[in-house]
Amino acid sequence: MNLAPLPAIMVEQAVRAALLEDLGRAGDITSDAVIPAGALAKVALVAREPGVAAGLDFCRSAFALIDPAIVFAPRLGDGARLRPGDVLADISGPARGILTAERVALNFLGHLSGIATATQGIADAIAHTKAKISCTRKTTPGLRFAEKYAVRAGGGANHRFGLDDAILIKDNHIAIAGGVARAMAAARAGIGHLVKIEVEVDTLAQLDEALAHAPDAVLLDNMAPEMLRAAVARINGRAIAEASGRINAQTAPGIAETGVDLLSAGWLTHSARVLDIGLDFVG
The missing domain is CATH 3.20.20.70 (Aldolase class I)
Incomplete structure (x- = not known):
């Protein structure tokens, strides 16, 4: 598929607004209270059901905006057909930042992948x-x-x-x-x-x-x-x-x-x- 990526400035603008909405007035008070400041973690984005991936750059942007030290390593690209258990990306780095960005990243990825999946079904x-x-x-x-x-x-x-x-x-x-x-x-x-x-x-x-x-x-x-x-x-x-x-x-x-x-x-x-x-x- 010849799918041109969206310009980073467009992606970042939308993700930044979503993160600011989620952070509210005091930031992620749960992660700040529960997770040690120096803790590191490794996580993976995993498909739970069949579908089509879309929105990985939005995920990358969410983690990068919260903490540039987080490493986002995609295994698949947008437009990829997914099976249950497929790993879309590996993510590692400061645990607090990963947990803070998690929901916004998944919101974009799940929503956009849902649209891509529905479209592919008709296509x-x-x-x-x-x-x-x-x-x-x-x-x-x-x-x-x-x-x-x-x-x-x-x-x-x-x-x-x-x-x-x-x-x-x-x-x-x-x-x-x-x-x-x-x-x-x-x-x-x-x-x-x-x-x-x-x-x-x-x-x-x-x-x-x-x-x-x-x-x-x-x-x-x-x-x-x-x-x-x-x-x-x-x-x-x-x-x-x-x-x-x-x-x-x-x-x-x-x-x-x-x-x-x-x-x-x-x-x-x-x-x-x-x-x-x-x-x-x-x-």
Whole structure:
């Protein structure tokens, strides 16, 4: 997998905020009271269940920010497929610092690995088609960049990162603007030459109206597979065809087999189950 790492400054900013939240006003009073100041420890990040790794740089950053003397030695990288018992990384150094950073490190790793695992499940299910699975803007505030990275780690594609990436004309835009044609004409007149336009439709009549204005992409919302096939035939390669609604590992193959280019699912980032990864004491 050709997965480019996130810039360290982006990772550190998010991890620093999480650590400050956890440290509160007095720091880790438990570890400071219970663990001798000079104590050293060796621990390992271990997968408790199958999945896909994502977020190891967030782990590394958490330990480094608490104590630069902590050594973080990864055995696997983001995007790696995990089996129960797999060791993702070995960590050694000052015991207090390891325990202080543990929860923030695991929070990031479990959450992002859960997203990558959910994404990979759908990517595997539709691997026999040309379609790709994509995320949406339904992300945790402040963590969009990290969650979209996790989608990439799981073999998925990213949709817009924000409102300024591209124009996406949705149902409420259409209703307030006075129809598909008016909304698209206004969008076309108000953007620069590098900005793409996608329009959401839920009927074939709306699709025909949208296609008359040459969109770059069409979001086919909550259409049954039979209607999706008809929509793909009408689009006939003139725009990217994106399907959304009711997409999971069970429904995705049937939707992808209609010939759409993308399947988008918001739950990948807002509701994916955390992957169980533990920090085990070694010595």
